[in-house]
Amino acid sequence: MIRRSSLVASLTAITTGFALAANPPSSASAPARVPPITWTACADDAPGVPVDPVVRCGKLRLPVDWSRPHGATFELTVARRPARDPVGKPGTLVFGPGGPGDSGVERIRRGNRFSKEILDRFDTVSFDPRGVARSGGPSCPLSLSDPGLLTSQADFDEVTAANRAAWDACRVTSPVWDHAGTDSAVRDLDALRAALGLRQLTFHGSSYGTLLGQQYAERYPGRVRAIVLKSVFDHSLDVRGFVRTQASALQDGFDEFVSWCAASTECVLHGDDVRAVWNDVLRRADAGEYRPHTAFEIAALPIVRLAAPDRAGLAEDIKSLSEGTVPQLRLPVPVPSVFCADWPADVRDFRQYADLVRTARAAAPDVRYGAGLLAIRACLGWPSPVANPPHRLQVRTRTPLLLLNAVHDVRTGHVWAAGVAAQLGRHGRLVTYEGSGHGAYGATPCTTAAVDRYLIDLVVPPPGARCPAA
Numbered sequence: 001m002i003r004r005s006s007l008v009a010s011l012t013a014i015t016t017g018f019a020l021a022a023n024p025p026s027s028a029s030a031p032a033r034v035p036p037i038t039w040t041a042c043a044d045d046a047p048g049v050p051v052d053p054v055v056r057c058g059k060l061r062l063p064v065d066w067s068r069p070h071g072a073t074f075e076l077t078v079a080r081r082p083a084r085d086p087v088g089k090p091g092t093l094v095f096g097p098g099g100p101g102d103s104g105v106e107r108i109r110r111g112n113r114f115s116k117e118i119l120d121r122f123d124t125v126s127f128d129p130r131g132v133a134r135s136g137g138p139s140c141p142l143s144l145s146d147p148g149l150l151t152s153q154a155d156f157d158e159v160t161a162a163n164r165a166a167w168d169a170c171r172v173t174s175p176v177w178d179h180a181g182t183d184s185a186v187r188d189l190d191a192l193r194a195a196l197g198l199r200q201l202t203f204h205g206s207s208y209g210t211l212l213g214q215q216y217a218e219r220y221p222g223r224v225r226a227i228v229l230k231s232v233f234d235h236s237l238d239v240r241g242f243v244r245t246q247a248s249a250l251q252d253g254f255d256e257f258v259s260w261c262a263a264s265t266e267c268v269l270h271g272d273d274v275r276a277v278w279n280d281v282l283r284r285a286d287a288g289e290y291r292p293h294t295a296f297e298i299a300a301l302p303i304v305r306l307a308a309p310d311r312a313g314l315a316e317d318i319k320s321l322s323e324g325t326v327p328q329l330r331l332p333v334p335v336p337s338v339f340c341a342d343w344p345a346d347v348r349d350f351r352q353y354a355d356l357v358r359t360a361r362a363a364a365p366d367v368r369y370g371a372g373l374l375a376i377r378a379c380l381g382w383p384s385p386v387a388n389p390p391h392r393l394q395v396r397t398r399t400p401l402l403l404l405n406a407v408h409d410v411r412t413g414h415v416w417a418a419g420v421a422a423q424l425g426r427h428g429r430l431v432t433y434e435g436s437g438h439g440a441y442g443a444t445p446c447t448t449a450a451v452d453r454y455l456i457d458l459v460v461p462p463p464g465a466r467c468p469a470a
Contacts, residue, residue, distance in 0.1 A: 058077075061074070076129075079109055081123065083119070089121045091198065093204060094126065097128075099132070099208050101142075103133045106133075107126050114204075115452055137335075142170075148295070148296045167382075201220075203224075214395070217427075221396050227399075229401055229417075230440065230441050231409060231411065232412055239347065245413055245416060246411075248364060249411070249413025250370040252410075254302050254306070267315045277318060279366070298329075300371075301329070303411065307409075309408075343390065345380050357373065393423040399458060400424070402460065405430070409437065433469070
């Protein structure tokens with residue numbers, strides 16, 4: 001049974017009291033005229049995603065540098081899936097993809113991001129953000145060469161030089177490489193809103209896309225109808241706080257995984273000392289037994305598996321490693337032109353890098369590093385100051401932003417969502433899913449109802465709303 005504080009039990013009672021009127025945009029800050037999008041059939045360019053004739057694609061020509069609106073331009077690629085039952089529909093819902101590096105165009109073409117009710121009631125629209133895929137994405141390798149922990153100033157210098165050389169190669173293939181930060185994407189999003197003919201924006205941002213939603217609300221508060229932030233990024237953190245909280249989120253997820261193994265016979269390590277088996281795997285990785293894979297890569301396995309969350313898969317991976325077999329490894333690396341413009345890797349030498357490693361190890365003794373150190377490594381050598389530096393939010397929307405986060409999220413820890421909610425104050429409302437995984441929308445009827453009622457009816461959940469784990 002869902003507890004009294006859960007959403008499903010609460011929404012019916014609060015519909016009238018929390019339904020909010022739309023907030024009209026300020027005419028004083030009206031944007032420049034944007035031409036409408038010409039919609040055509042989508043190209044058959046997404047592996048594993050057949051062309052759906054219902055979905056239409058288009059391009060929006062925008063400035064490369066918004067400070068020079070009449071200068072060079074690029075094309076933002078957009079996709080739209082029409083509402084299945086448009087009678088009485090609230091309008092258009094724009095989806096902000098995560099990563100950074102995810103394709104919103106492919107999300108819309110798949111049509112599996114939202115509930116049946118949302119797909120019935122809204123036209124759903126998304127895009128490849130600037131610097132990603134079809135919107136000026138670079139044609140160059142973005143994976144890290146020889147991923148591993150840096151152990152000396154010579155390593156630090158080598159990686160910094162390699163990063164800069166890789167970025168130079170990417171720069172010539174992407175028109176927006178030097179203007180791909182979220183501050184520019186916010187301007188793109190408002191241009192998209194105007195091109196769609198929307199007086200106000202209804203937006204659902206996922207993971208890194210929550211940063212876009214936050215900063216849109218900050219810059220254009222009067223143009224917000226409703227904004228959902230699912231799996232929330234906290235852009236107020238400095239580099240140490242970023243690394244520490246990412247590591248602690250992964251440790252929390254691993255602790256929950258160990259508890260699950262102890263309780264569930266689905267775990268192939270059920271009955272074993274899971275921490276001991278895992279730490280023996282890391283010891284063997286340190287000794288080079290899994291070459292060419294590094295200990296850093298092996299330690300990242302829980303990030304990949306527990307984001308799903310795939311606890312059974314992680315248990316099988318650990319068992320395979322204990323038996324000498326290395327599972328397939330693929331580290332999640334952000335698109336540098338986007339991420340590094342938003343999060344400064346303010347690390348000037350190996351001494352500072354090693355201090356961050358110690359910070360992560362202290363916060364995550366079982367999993368060592370977390371995704372933060374991987375991101376910092378990917379940005380070593382990026383020019384400073386960055387285009388979109390971290391700061392505390394200053395949002396003053398009439399409709400509060402809706403935040404949704406799992407308690408055990410190894411990529412965007414619940415502490416980030418709580419931090420953003422505190423910055424928003426009465427202009428935000430956090431719903432906590434008491435389960436695991438990176439992404440809680442659709443996990444249970446409770447989490448789905450929280451988002452759907454907000455997007456469709458502008459119903460804001462009560463303070464402290466929680467949804468039980470599945």
